[in-house]
Amino acid sequence: MAVAGKSRSRATPARALGAHRGLMTEIVVRQLGKNYGRVAAVRDLSFDVPSGQITAFLGPNGAGKTTTLRMLLGLVRPTTGEALLDGQRYEQLAAPQRTVGAVLEATGFHPGRRAREHLRIAARLAGVGAGRIDVVLEEVGLTDAAGRRVGGYSLGMRQRLGLATSLLGDPAVLVLDEPANGLDPAGMAWLRALLRALADDGRTVLISSHVLSEVAQTVDHVVVVHEGALRFDGSLPELAEGDGGLEAAFLRLTGAR
Numbered sequence: 001m002a003v004a005g006k007s008r009s010r011a012t013p014a015r016a017l018g019a020h021r022g023l024m025t026e027i028v029v030r031q032l033g034k035n036y037g038r039v040a041a042v043r044d045l046s047f048d049v050p051s052g053q054i055t056a057f058l059g060p061n062g063a064g065k066t067t068t069l070r071m072l073l074g075l076v077r078p079t080t081g082e083a084l085l086d087g088q089r090y091e092q093l094a095a096p097q098r099t100v101g102a103v104l105e106a107t108g109f110h111p112g113r114r115a116r117e118h119l120r121i122a123a124r125l126a127g128v129g130a131g132r133i134d135v136v137l138e139e140v141g142l143t144d145a146a147g148r149r150v151g152g153y154s155l156g157m158r159q160r161l162g163l164a165t166s167l168l169g170d171p172a173v174l175v176l177d178e179p180a181n182g183l184d185p186a187g188m189a190w191l192r193a194l195l196r197a198l199a200d201d202g203r204t205v206l207i208s209s210h211v212l213s214e215v216a217q218t219v220d221h222v223v224v225v226h227e228g229a230l231r232f233d234g235s236l237p238e239l240a241e242g243d244g245g246l247e248a249a250f251l252r253l254t255g256a257r
């Protein structure tokens with residue numbers, strides 16, 4: 001698989017998260033399919049997500065992205081095929097929290113709970129030491145807001161708290177559904193630097209989006225789906241080849257004019 005040249009922004013190093021443990025945990029999706037009644041949400045989907053890179057999982061609304069991520073995380077049973085982490089299905093993993101951290105939606109927080117309290121509960125449930133809480137708060141820039149109730153958080157702050165929660169187990173794989181949602185330009189730049197540092201540490205980073213321009217500056221590898229099926233799997237420069245550049249290519253692949 002071709003790999004795009006990386007723009008290495010190291011403004012926000014992930015060193016505080018601890019060096020990766022030398023794991024080369026990749027995501028492998030093979031002939032994955034999911035039917036909801038007559039709706040084929042995902043159809044015969046196969047692709048790999050390599051470690052040490054940031055991969056964008058792109059497609060318009062309803063393309064099947066969330067369904068695919070939910071199958072990868074053991075939340076939905078595939079109709080056909082499989083999605084593997086480190087060669088195993090999610091439910092087979094011996095230490096799921098240390099293997100994969102995920103943010104599927106940043107809205108599920110108890111509004112009356114303070115961020116630190118939320119992380120304390122999440123750490124206990126995940127079997128992670130409380131020492132990680134300050135590390136991840138620092139990493140996502142929420143240290144000063146950790147004592148505030150989450151109900152008063154902006155969407156961008158909730159995204160950061162979701163990310164902090166996903167990092168508690170210092171996972172080798174990160175799966176983020178629309179992580180740029182709610183972030184202002186400074187927040188986007190911060191997220192880009194954080195994801196780059198995590199990938200440079202050898203982690204596997206998969207982010208979904210329905211807006212190519214949101215992730216074009218961030219990613220190395222691109223997987224495009226439309227109507228549940230694979231439309232492109234390659235590097236960002238490969239996607240940009242042809243008339244009109246990136247945005248035109250994305251629109252062509254996803255059936256828009």
Ligand SMILES: Nc1ncnc2c1ncn2[C@@H]1O[C@H](COP(=O)(O)OP(=O)(O)OP(=O)(O)O)[C@@H](O)[C@H]1O
Binds near residue numbers: 041064065
């Ligand atoms: N639980 C469900 N029951 C029935 N249909 C579903 C269910 N979940 C998803 N679908 C359908 O499957 C298709 C794919 O949905 P999915 O949420 O995976 O798309 P998506 O690419 O994540 O979209 P978005 O960008 O809008 O989040 C859609 O047609 C959706 O209506």
